[in-house]
Amino acid sequence: YNAMAAQHSFVTEDGQPMEHMPQIVIFIEELADLMMAAPNEVEDSICRLAQMARAAGMHLVIATQRPSVDVVTGLIKANIPSRIALSVSSQVDSRTIIDTSGAEKLLGNGDMLFSPVGAQKPLRVQGAFVSDSEIESIVEFIKKSQEPGYDPEIAEEIEKNAVADKKSEAPAPQDDTDPLLDDAVKCVVEAGQASTSLLQRRLRLGYAHAGRIVDQMEQLGIIGPHEGSKPRKVLITYQQWLEKSMNKQEPAGKETSHAASENQ
Numbered sequence: 001y002n003a004m005a006a007q008h009s010f011v012t013e014d015g016q017p018m019e020h021m022p023q024i025v026i027f028i029e030e031l032a033d034l035m036m037a038a039p040n041e042v043e044d045s046i047c048r049l050a051q052m053a054r055a056a057g058m059h060l061v062i063a064t065q066r067p068s069v070d071v072v073t074g075l076i077k078a079n080i081p082s083r084i085a086l087s088v089s090s091q092v093d094s095r096t097i098i099d100t101s102g103a104e105k106l107l108g109n110g111d112m113l114f115s116p117v118g119a120q121k122p123l124r125v126q127g128a129f130v131s132d133s134e135i136e137s138i139v140e141f142i143k144k145s146q147e148p149g150y151d152p153e154i155a156e157e158i159e160k161n162a163v164a165d166k167k168s169e170a171p172a173p174q175d176d177t178d179p180l181l182d183d184a185v186k187c188v189v190e191a192g193q194a195s196t197s198l199l200q201r202r203l204r205l206g207y208a209h210a211g212r213i214v215d216q217m218e219q220l221g222i223i224g225p226h227e228g229s230k231p232r233k234v235l236i237t238y239q240q241w242l243e244k245s246m247n248k249q250e251p252a253g254k255e256t257s258h259a260a261s262e263n264q
Helices: 004-007 031-037 039-056 074-079 091-098 131-145 152-169 179-190 197-204 208-217 236-264
Strands: 024-028 056-062 083-085 111-115 123-126
Touching: 004 123, 004 197, 024 039, 024 236, 031 039, 039 074, 074 179, 091 111, 179 197, 179 208
Parallel strands: 024 056
Antiparallel strands: 083 111, 111 123
């Protein structure tokens, strides 16, 4: 585009030469973290950039230390034809990255297989070692060559999302228990095991509601963690649950009686 604009002397509406469009390189240091947070949105964004962005001078560099099929999906691979594999632990990981084995035999320390677009087989190349001091020098040069430009709207959006994440991660208040929790505890204690489907059948609940109660029981230490296809273990008896519930209510009762005696 820049070459065409210069060749044909493109100008803006006010007669000024068209501004030079910069080359933009987007780096993703660890793809796995993003795929865990929002896999569908991340996959869609990467595919759109890989398909269209290079025509506008935008380029994408993606890295991950977990080359599994749920991170490096088939759709992402189809849209990123040039790939590099460093030393991996198995043939499966090698095939996930470059569609062939070989990366499991690499020696490390920059030894890599490069599979460029259109190549019949990967090329074995040696990556250069870059020291911390060299990285610092490059960063300093880039910072001095041009002032960084930050979009305040993006910064505000990041801040909003961070605050929302903190609120969602905050522990629920103690009295925010499901009204059917006691019935659910009695149900799993009688059955000797706990599962979402059990609560659905016994208490006639929807899947989401039953799942929330199961999560709440795990947080309270009533049942054990998820073990694949096996039902969860029940860790307490119903009598222990009643005692636990009574102990929670006692402090509130004592405060009420104490306040009443003061008023008298």
